[in-house]
Amino acid sequence: MELTLDTLRGFFRAAPFMMDLGVEPTGVSPGKVTTELMLQPRHLQHTGVVHAGVMAALADHSMGAAAQTMTPEGHWILTAEFKTNLLRGARGAKLVCEAWVLKPGRQIMFTEAEVFAVSAEGERQLVVKASGTMAVTKA
16 A cells, blocks of 8 residues: 555544544655654653653554555554563653564564654754564455
8 A cells, every 4th residue: 555644644543542642644655654743741750750651652654654554455554462671761842753563564564663762953853662463455
């Protein structure tokens, strides 16, 4: 399924939780998706760093979207399993997630993602490394 950035934005807007979080796709190519999240106080935990659930959701949905770019018409991607490695607490102005398909397949795709905390000055720091197994299902 060939996705344009406008089509991908429509997919994200159709996912209420992604809308609630404020996740926006910023780039797409076959097997690769980039997303951003402008950080707000509601994304933080009591220590002032971004909640792990926010970063995991960002990585998961971005990996699924990357797999969707390689999925045949009439099929959808569902997460079968994912793992999130939290490398350090995230602070900054926004999160940027880069997700890609590591190995495409007809029934299962293997994906990876990296989440970066980006400061107001544009400094990037890797905060999450994730991997996911995506199931290809009939729509």
